[in-house]
Amino acid sequence: MAVVTGLGIGLVYGVVGLLSGFCMMSSLRDWWADGDGLKARTYALAMGVAVIATQLLAANGAVDLGKSIYLQPTFSMPLMFAGGVLFGYGMVLANGCGSRALVLLGRGNLRSFVVVTVLAIAAEMTLKGLIAPLRIALMQGSQTNATATSLPAVLSAGGLHGASARLLPALALGGALLVFALAHAPFRRSPGQMLAGLIVGLLIAAGWFATGTLGADDFNPVPVASLTFVAPIADALQYVMLSTGSTVNFGIATVAGVLVGSLLTAVATRRFALEGFQSPQHMLRSAGGAALMGIGGVMALGCSVGQGLTGLSTLALPSFVAIGGIFIGTAVGLRGALRVRPLKIEPQAAR
Numbered sequence: 001m002a003v004v005t006g007l008g009i010g011l012v013y014g015v016v017g018l019l020s021g022f023c024m025m026s027s028l029r030d031w032w033a034d035g036d037g038l039k040a041r042t043y044a045l046a047m048g049v050a051v052i053a054t055q056l057l058a059a060n061g062a063v064d065l066g067k068s069i070y071l072q073p074t075f076s077m078p079l080m081f082a083g084g085v086l087f088g089y090g091m092v093l094a095n096g097c098g099s100r101a102l103v104l105l106g107r108g109n110l111r112s113f114v115v116v117t118v119l120a121i122a123a124e125m126t127l128k129g130l131i132a133p134l135r136i137a138l139m140q141g142s143q144t145n146a147t148a149t150s151l152p153a154v155l156s157a158g159g160l161h162g163a164s165a166r167l168l169p170a171l172a173l174g175g176a177l178l179v180f181a182l183a184h185a186p187f188r189r190s191p192g193q194m195l196a197g198l199i200v201g202l203l204i205a206a207g208w209f210a211t212g213t214l215g216a217d218d219f220n221p222v223p224v225a226s227l228t229f230v231a232p233i234a235d236a237l238q239y240v241m242l243s244t245g246s247t248v249n250f251g252i253a254t255v256a257g258v259l260v261g262s263l264l265t266a267v268a269t270r271r272f273a274l275e276g277f278q279s280p281q282h283m284l285r286s287a288g289g290a291a292l293m294g295i296g297g298v299m300a301l302g303c304s305v306g307q308g309l310t311g312l313s314t315l316a317l318p319s320f321v322a323i324g325g326i327f328i329g330t331a332v333g334l335r336g337a338l339r340v341r342p343l344k345i346e347p348q349a350a351r
Contacts, residue, residue, distance in 0.1 A: 002215030002222050006250040009203050009210065010257020013227065017103040018262045018271070020196035022046075024304035025091045025100070028330050041180070041187040042197040047312055048177030049201025054208055054226075054313035055152075055170035059163040063212025067224040069301055070316040071149050076139045077321050083299025084307070084325020085332070086292045092333025092340045093289025094119075097304040098229040098297070101290075102255065106262025108274045114283060115290040120237035122294025123230050135299060151315040169315055203227060204309050211250055225250060226313070228306025230297030282343050300325060 016022060020042065027039035057063050065071055091097050094115050096104065101119070105112035125131045148154045151169040160168065181187060181197065188194070207226025215222035232251025239246050266272040277283040297303045300322040302311050308326065311319030333340045 002210045002250050003248055003253045005206070005210035005214055006253035007257040009206055009227065010254035010259075011261035012199065012257075013099070013203055013254070014103055014106060014258040014261025014263075015265045016196050016199050017099065017258070018107060018265045019269075020193060022196050022200060023096055023100040024308055024326075025096050025330060028327075029092075029334055032331065032334050037184060038186055038190060038193060041182075041184045042193045043308075044177045045181040045187075045194065045197030046200040046204075046309060048174040048181065049198055050204035050309050050313040051170050051177070051315065052174035053202060053205035055166045055174075055315065057205055057208055057212070059166045063208045063224060065150075065208070065212075065224065065314045067212075068314060069223075069225075070307075070311045070314045070319055073147065073149060074143050074145050075149070075301075075318045076142045077144060077318060078142045079135070079139050080300045080318055080322045081325040083296040083301075084322040084327075085329035086296025087300055087303060088296075088326040088329020088331075089333045089338075090289040090292025090296060090329075091304065091326075092330055094286050094293060095289070098233055098293060099227075099258065099303070099305050102229065102233070102258045103262045106259045107266040108272045110274060110276050111283075111286055114277075115286050116233060117237070118287045118290035119230065119294040119297075120234045122291040123234035123298050124238065124294075126295045126298040127231065127234065131295065146317075149317055151317070154317075166315075173315070200309070204313050207250070207254075207310070208313070215250070222250065226310040227254060228302050228310050229255070230294060230303045230306060234294070278343060285340075285343065296329075 021039065022042060023039070024043055027043045030036040030038070031040040054063075054065070058065050087097075094101070096112075096115070098116070098119050101112040101115040105116055126135055148157050151173075152165040155165040155168065204226050208224070211222050211226070212224045228251065232255050235249065236252045236255040239248065239252055263272070277286070293303065297306070300307060301318070302308075302322060304326055307319050307322040312323060332338050
């Protein structure tokens with residue numbers, strides 16, 4: 001049930017992502033570089049809905065968020081912050097995050113094929129391959145053991161217990177994000193963007209319900225998780241190559257769903273078109289950005305969706321650190337001396 005639900009969640013995300021252009025990088029680029037905050041409000045609405053809906057599930061016992069990777073007692077804040085910075089800067093180089101690359105690949109964007117493939121290889125190298133020993137050594141040298149790893153846990157330590165400890169910070173943070181989104185008049189006049197933010201936020205909660213309730217089986221436990229794309233893209237590539245003896249999990253199903261949902265939507269709306277790179281330099285930049293996203297996403301335990309939405313929905317303190325790193329890395333890539341400058345189109349490529 002968790003796998004089937006994951007496929008459905010991915011299908012919906014692929015449809016919404018293609019129709020709305022949902023993406024953290026493009027929303028920040030439009031806001032910081034062009035002054036257009038419409039898509040930023042879409043992302044903020046998704047954040048707020050994800051936080052409130054997820055904490056409501058947890059407060060009612062539908063999911064044990066403590067079993068997720070975001071609320072483990074041992075973590076490395078420096079490593080997660082550095083990983084977030086790498087992911088954010090790589091996201092600018094590749095002109096989109098992993099989830100956006102999957103959506104564009106379904107639309108026929110062959111640049112995204114390179115991004116998805118390189119991201120998967122780099123992530124697998126960091127998880128289990130050549131880079132893994134260095135990552136583990138850095139984590140062990142900077143790890144922190146904490147008894148309170150989330151805002152509800154901090155409030156519980158201060159004397160506020162039960163559902164109140166969950167719902168108070170959830171309503172405060174989620175409410176602030178909703179106010180930020182809905183206070184923007186152009187956003188209120190964009191029902192499509194409002195619906196996209198609402199749906200994506202609810203998909204995060206649906207992922208938690210799928211793995212925490214539908215997938216709950218004492219004899220065959222499924223890890224509690226929701227939408228994230230770095231490790232699942234790596235797992236999906238590994239499954240495609242070495243499927244014998246392997247099983248499809250929730251993450252692989254969501255990756256497949258996003259591709260299929262985007263492809264079907266692109267065909268139905270006549271948006272499907274094959275696209276390639278403008279130049280060798282363009283390909284090199286995209287591949288480099290994908291490698292940084294794969295490495296950084298593993299270090300940060302998530303991507304712009306995996307931490308920016310799913311991690312945030314748990315109110316985990318390390319997730320705020322990772323999200324801060326992603327924002328800083330994206331800001332460095334969009335502004336300042338190290339910003340990623342537009343590529344010059346060579347005459348031959350232009351023809």
